[in-house]
Amino acid sequence: MIRYTLRRLLTAIPTMLVIISLAFLLLHAAPGGPFDSDKPVTPAIKLNIERMYHLDEPLYKQYFRYLGNILRGDFGPSYQYRDTTVNGIIREGFPVDIVIGGVALLAALLIGLPIGIVAALRRNSAWDHVPMGLTMIGISVPVFVIGPILILLFAVTLHWLPAGGWDGSLPRVILPALALSAPYIAYVARLMRGSMGEVMNSPFILMARAKGVPEHTIVLRHAMKPALIPIVSFLGPAIAGVITGSIVIETVFGLPGIGRAFVDGALNRDYTVVLGVTVLYGALIVACNFLADLSYSVLDPKVRYR
Amino acid sequence: MAQAPLLAARDVSVAFSTRGRVVHAVSNVSFELAAGKVLAIVGESGSGKSQMLLAMLGLTARNGKVTGSVLFKGAELLGAPEERLNEIRGQQIGMVFQDPMTALNPYLPVGLQVTEPLLIHKRMDRATADKRAVEMLKAVHISEPERRMRQYPHQLSGGMRQRVAIAMALICDPQILIADEPTTALDVTVQAQVLTLLREIRERFGTSVILVTHDLGVIAELADRVNVMYAGKVVEEGTAEDIFYRCRHPYTEALQRSVPQLSEARGARLVAIAGNPPDLSALPPGCSFAPRCFYRLEKCDKSVPPLESVGGIHAKACFYEVQLGREAVTPA
Amino acid sequence: MSGSVVGKLDAAIVEHLSAPRGRSLWQDAFLRLRHNRAAMVAGTVLGTIVLAALIVPLISSYNYYTPQWALLDTAPTLHGGHIFGTDDLGRDLLVRVMWGCRISLMIGIVASLVSVIIGVTWGAVAGYVGGSIDSLMMRVVDILYAVPFIPFVIVLVVLFGRNIFLMFVAIGVVSWLDIARIVRGQTLSLRNKEFIEAARAAGVRGPSIVFRHLVPNLLGIVIIYATLTVPSVILFEAFLSFLGLGVQAPMTSLGVLVSDGAGELQSYPYLLLIPAAFLALIVYCLNFLGDGLCEALDPKDR
Numbered sequence A: 001m002i003r004y005t006l007r008r009l010l011t012a013i014p015t016m017l018v019i020i021s022l023a024f025l026l027l028h029a030a031p032g033g034p035f036d037s038d039k040p041v042t043p044a045i046k047l048n049i050e051r052m053y054h055l056d057e058p059l060y061k062q063y064f065r066y067l068g069n070i071l072r073g074d075f076g077p078s079y080q081y082r083d084t085t086v087n088g089i090i091r092e093g094f095p096v097d098i099v100i101g102g103v104a105l106l107a108a109l110l111i112g113l114p115i116g117i118v119a120a121l122r123r124n125s126a127w128d129h130v131p132m133g134l135t136m137i138g139i140s141v142p143v144f145v146i147g148p149i150l151i152l153l154f155a156v157t158l159h160w161l162p163a164g165g166w167d168g169s170l171p172r173v174i175l176p177a178l179a180l181s182a183p184y185i186a187y188v189a190r191l192m193r194g195s196m197g198e199v200m201n202s203p204f205i206l207m208a209r210a211k212g213v214p215e216h217t218i219v220l221r222h223a224m225k226p227a228l229i230p231i232v233s234f235l236g237p238a239i240a241g242v243i244t245g246s247i248v249i250e251t252v253f254g255l256p257g258i259g260r261a262f263v264d265g266a267l268n269r270d271y272t273v274v275l276g277v278t279v280l281y282g283a284l285i286v287a288c289n290f291l292a293d294l295s296y297s298v299l300d301p302k303v304r305y306r
Numbered sequence B: 001m002a003q004a005p006l007l008a009a010r011d012v013s014v015a016f017s018t019r020g021r022v023v024h025a026v027s028n029v030s031f032e033l034a035a036g037k038v039l040a041i042v043g044e045s046g047s048g049k050s051q052m053l054l055a056m057l058g059l060t061a062r063n064g065k066v067t068g069s070v071l072f073k074g075a076e077l078l079g080a081p082e083e084r085l086n087e088i089r090g091q092q093i094g095m096v097f098q099d100p101m102t103a104l105n106p107y108l109p110v111g112l113q114v115t116e117p118l119l120i121h122k123r124m125d126r127a128t129a130d131k132r133a134v135e136m137l138k139a140v141h142i143s144e145p146e147r148r149m150r151q152y153p154h155q156l157s158g159g160m161r162q163r164v165a166i167a168m169a170l171i172c173d174p175q176i177l178i179a180d181e182p183t184t185a186l187d188v189t190v191q192a193q194v195l196t197l198l199r200e201i202r203e204r205f206g207t208s209v210i211l212v213t214h215d216l217g218v219i220a221e222l223a224d225r226v227n228v229m230y231a232g233k234v235v236e237e238g239t240a241e242d243i244f245y246r247c248r249h250p251y252t253e254a255l256q257r258s259v260p261q262l263s264e265a266r267g268a269r270l271v272a273i274a275g276n277p278p279d280l281s282a283l284p285p286g287c288s289f290a291p292r293c294f295y296r297l298e299k300c301d302k303s304v305p306p307l308e309s310v311g312g313i314h315a316k317a318c319f320y321e322v323q324l325g326r327e328a329v330t331p332a
Numbered sequence C: 001m002s003g004s005v006v007g008k009l010d011a012a013i014v015e016h017l018s019a020p021r022g023r024s025l026w027q028d029a030f031l032r033l034r035h036n037r038a039a040m041v042a043g044t045v046l047g048t049i050v051l052a053a054l055i056v057p058l059i060s061s062y063n064y065y066t067p068q069w070a071l072l073d074t075a076p077t078l079h080g081g082h083i084f085g086t087d088d089l090g091r092d093l094l095v096r097v098m099w100g101c102r103i104s105l106m107i108g109i110v111a112s113l114v115s116v117i118i119g120v121t122w123g124a125v126a127g128y129v130g131g132s133i134d135s136l137m138m139r140v141v142d143i144l145y146a147v148p149f150i151p152f153v154i155v156l157v158v159l160f161g162r163n164i165f166l167m168f169v170a171i172g173v174v175s176w177l178d179i180a181r182i183v184r185g186q187t188l189s190l191r192n193k194e195f196i197e198a199a200r201a202a203g204v205r206g207p208s209i210v211f212r213h214l215v216p217n218l219l220g221i222v223i224i225y226a227t228l229t230v231p232s233v234i235l236f237e238a239f240l241s242f243l244g245l246g247v248q249a250p251m252t253s254l255g256v257l258v259s260d261g262a263g264e265l266q267s268y269p270y271l272l273l274i275p276a277a278f279l280a281l282i283v284y285c286l287n288f289l290g291d292g293l294c295e296a297l298d299p300k301d302r
Helices: A002-029 A043-052 A059-071 A086-121 A126-140 A142-159 A170-200 A204-211 A213-253 A257-269 A271-299 B049-056 B080-089 B110-122 B124-138 B145-150 B158-170 B188-205 B215-221 B241-247 B250-257 B297-304 C004-008 C012-018 C023-035 C039-058 C091-127 C131-146 C149-160 C162-193 C194-201 C204-241 C254-263 C270-297
Strands: B006-016 B021-033 B040-042 B062-070 B093-096 B176-179 B208-213 B226-230 B232-238 B308-311 B314-315
Touching: A002 A271, A002 B021, A002 C131, A002 C149, A059 B110, A059 C091, A086 A126, A086 A170, A086 A271, A126 A142, A126 A170, A126 B241, A126 C270, A142 A170, A142 A213, A142 C254, A170 A213, A204 A213, A213 A271, A213 C149, A213 C162, A213 C204, A257 A271, A257 C149, A271 C131, B006 B049, B006 B208, B021 B040, B021 B049, B021 B093, B021 B226, B021 B232, B040 B215, B049 B062, B049 B176, B049 B208, B049 C204, B080 B208, B093 B158, B110 B124, B110 B145, B110 B158, B124 B145, B124 B158, B158 B176, B158 B188, B176 C023, B188 B215, B208 B215, B226 B241, B226 B250, B232 B241, B232 B250, B297 C004, B314 C162, C004 C023, C012 C149, C023 C039, C023 C270, C039 C091, C039 C270, C091 C131, C091 C204, C091 C254, C091 C270, C131 C162, C149 C162, C162 C204, C204 C270, C254 C270
Parallel strands: B040 B208, B040 B226, B093 B176, B176 B208
Antiparallel strands: B006 B021, B006 B062, B226 B232, B232 B314, B308 B314
16 A cells, blocks of 8 residues: 555656656747847846846756756746746635635535436436436536626526626635536536446345345445546546636636636746646646545555555 | 245246347246255256346346246245345345355455345344354354454455355345355365355255256255256256256256266267257247257257156156166167 | 546447457447437437538638628528628628538547547557557656646647647647557557467468457547547637637637637627537537447447
8 A cells, every 4th residue: 555655656756847847848949038028128138137037047957947946846936927926826826726626526526426326326217318418518518608608697697696706705606616517517427327337237236135235225335435436536637627627717707816827927928927837737636646546545445455 | 745835936937128139038937945945956057047036036137027926935026015025135035146256345344244134134233243243254164254354355265255145145044045156156175165064054054045056066965956947948857866867858968968977988078068058039939959959859849848747846848758867878 | 628538438348349340340339329319319410510511601602701891790680691690790600600610620520630640559559569668658648647738738829829730739649648548458458369369370460460450449449539539629629719829810610709709798699609509519419429339339238
């Protein structure tokens, strides 16, 4: 078990290195620099600015400087907003994403799991076809379509919820989280349907029936653990998807999260912001996959013992 | 005599419909099981024996149709409501499946699985149930039973798992134990142990046993009555002696002959039954075994031979009238 | 855009498809697909849309790029020219939507092809060669898997400009990972199967083995995968367009149309709803078809 954990950790390091290096190289390989769009300056001043940000140094030096900083937790200053650091931007914007992403995932699990279980138990009935058809919509309609439609429906027409903006209050979380969760509800429901369906056809379930175990006990005690395994594996990429999906949600609902900062940074050649957010995303994905792997071992005793 | 049998099956048929075809897994099977006796059902894979058992407990798959009657202590099992069936399953009728690897839930500890019937049927508390379970594990000769209770199935050997399955089936003191090919997935030495165990169970607890197998050696030791099934029908039934020394159906004879004997000459060819098992969705109009039968007569292809008594409880479903078997003279 | 495609291709299908069945597997699968009413309906709807996308722009009297200043933002009407209405530059929405379908489908198919080609090659080589090369290649896949590709693609497109070719490459490069893994697993298990040994023993040479024995068995999975990748690619392209990073005006794709329409949602909802409906319909039908194919080729589903 410990060896398993260690091995997983070890793969994380080269992964992070690759992410950081790729991002770094891409940014610096592209035409144009961070200060190109600014007001035209005399060459001397431009040189000074570049020296201040170490942009005059050879590439490999910049690279190692950056790596060193990251290890100390410093993402550097923002090139765009001279008085803020990337860490500051992240600190301000990240909580927004965490809240919305968290609520979205919670909704995905709380709504998707029961739908999937019922669909599996009543295969090929209305309980199966109707929810599966509806959830397919969640997968087919992109978030940036669902978002505006939700706004149109709940904010503009019904006036139940605010249309966007952020003040940390619950009503402002609901619509974005709902829009974000739509495809995930669908994925979780379909995954659970397939997984539970497969488990219920296992010989050991037949055995449980032959022991006279009532159906609800079979589902909860015998089938749940193995059925959840694919869901747990899916949580890794799901969290990653929710995090990167925040980019769209923030644009649609006008939320001040780091997705917005990222897109702005990309458009404005704000290297450090883009790098910082990318590295953060990468680290989160790696961490989530790692956690998903660990919880996999909690569910499957064969991984745990020996 | 004249005591009502514990279990009486009459004309049970199980048919599955899939994609326009109907598969007749079991056709008009009848048998009786008296208290404290062992009934063996013999047949190759696909002969319908397992489906017969599942049908009795109401465990047939959703696309299967079961007809006929199965009386357990006088009450009808087929079509009974699920609550009634759940009371009987695991408590009055215990079942052991063929493959212990897959019959035990790999995600739950052994102890929980063994005590489950007690918790559900007898509503025992955990502590008492655990104690009972340990006793049961000891009774089936599992070493270190307390430790085993906390382990998971994959940590036990195949033989141990099968014994756990048997303990699980017996823990509520059922009146009938159904064992579906209990030794098939195990090595020979373990097989012997399991069989000894079954014999012990019958003697100690007086449990009736339905033993399903395709291994003739297993029956010789244990069975009071034997039913031979082929293509979903019973083709011969009788005592173990009837089947071994006085068999009357070509299929039974073929089964016996296909088992190599130590007394045979070295280098003698292994005898296999010619042909292939029939397609259960397209059974021939006459005897199902006819296409592979050495003694086939013309009328065998035209009508299904009925099951007729040939003395005592010995009955055969065959038009051929001569006694067969190893001692009888067989055409070369 | 998560690992959902892999989730659909579970080990059972992989195992089953590696059994050498020749043509009867396809016939059987095709028949099963026919019985799947949802998939058949989806296929028909899809076919209709494709036909319309091809034909309508050819026969309509309007084109997708000429503004008609007198007819800005007219609502859909059944009589009088503009069945779907016009957009904010007075262009006929019907034609634009049809062009949007064309472009989106084209991007979807081409990008999927790119990812399939890369993925299959990578996976087949890794699986067939085996050993440390295989480990290395799969390590690369593992690491790339963790890369947050949406940010990367955004960065790519922002930095290198919005041209369609780059978008194909970006999308294709990112989605080949799943299929590479699956193909590699398949190749590994196929490589050791008896029928390959038999073929070799009968004197069939290397390339022949690859083409006549390995490829047909891989085909099934590749087709399923491709059918399921196209919709996710289409959605991703729509997403890029929404961010302003996709197809350039005046050319349009469904994503661009949706993005434009989203801005006018309150005043002219049809500008969003109609292209969104088409986008959703196409993706929906593709997903159903993919599902149907999965079930048709999966032996366990009765």
